[in-house]
Amino acid sequence: MIIFVPLKCFWGLKLDRNFLGAQDVTIGDLTINQVTGNQHNVIVKDPVDLSKIKDWLKTPDSSSNFVSAVNKMTEGTGVWLVQNPQYQNWKENHGVMWLQGRAGSGKTFLLTTVVQDLGKDGKLVFYHYFDFRDGPKTTYSGLLSSLLFQIGSLVAEGQMQALYKQSKQSQITDAAKKAFIMNNIPTGIKMYIVLDAFDECQDQNQVAKFIQELQNQASVHIIVSCRYAVQSVTSSEMLLLNDKNVADDIGQHIDRIFDEGKISFLSMKNEIKNVLLEGANGV
Structure with missing residues (x-):
């Protein structure tokens, strides 16, 4: 697997001070090739799942x-x-x-x-x-x-x-x-x-x-x-x-419940909705 990354990302790796001048550095399962400046190709051997x-x-x-x-x-x-x-x-x-x-x-x-x-x-x-x-x-x-x-x-x-x-x-x-x-x-x-x-x-x-x-x-x-x-x-x-925005969202949710038929008292829809909204008080 080859990934293009900046050198700063390799914090914690024991890199030689002459790394920037090297064209090919191998560290364990990693092979790092300088491309330009601080950009490098990193070849990870046998990447882990x-x-x-x-x-x-x-x-x-x-x-x-x-x-x-x-x-x-x-x-x-x-x-x-x-x-x-x-x-x-x-x-x-x-x-x-x-x-x-x-x-x-x-x-x-x-x-x-x-x-x-x-x-x-x-x-x-x-x-x-x-x-x-x-x-x-x-x-x-x-x-x-x-x-x-x-x-x-x-x-x-x-x-x-x-x-x-x-x-x-x-x-x-x-x-x-x-x-x-x-x-x-x-x-x-x-x-x-x-x-x-x-x-x-x-x-x-x-x-x-x-x-x-x-x-x-x-x-x-x-x-x-x-x-x-x-x-x-x-x-x-x-x-x-604020209560208005919260109430609007709760109202839409209650409307969906009615529309899906989970509450069958359609004739009392508005009354039930108002009671639920007042009881919720934003909750």
């Missing part, structure tokens, strides 16, 4: 949260967010967008809509769902593993293969994971990171610091949902979920 690397990283699977949310969503809900001027501004300009709303206000569905919107536009998007029901998903280490594996699988597989082979399968540190992520942020391409339910993260100080470091990268756009504001994270955009 990605599932082994995923297991080695102990990567929590946020795709299960994404799929679960998509399956429960009603078409048309969340459209107001992707049409919101603040959201549009965040898409164009790097920084952090903070989506704040109380429990049950639909933040997970909204950020799932964001992932879909970015994917539809062909953006480079990575996501993580903090989830108190799944311990590893709530940790700083779990977040790093999640982002490392996604970035490695999509835009830096050669570097991730090299990392795995050089580690000789020993346990990887959080510092090494973070370094890999920071060293493999694409240049000249907008990169989007979607983080849901920050309030369910048990390592909030570490994650907040990491978010701050990420947003210093000119190409990185981050959107975070949370029940409350976090002073240690500087956001370029803050969007508070």
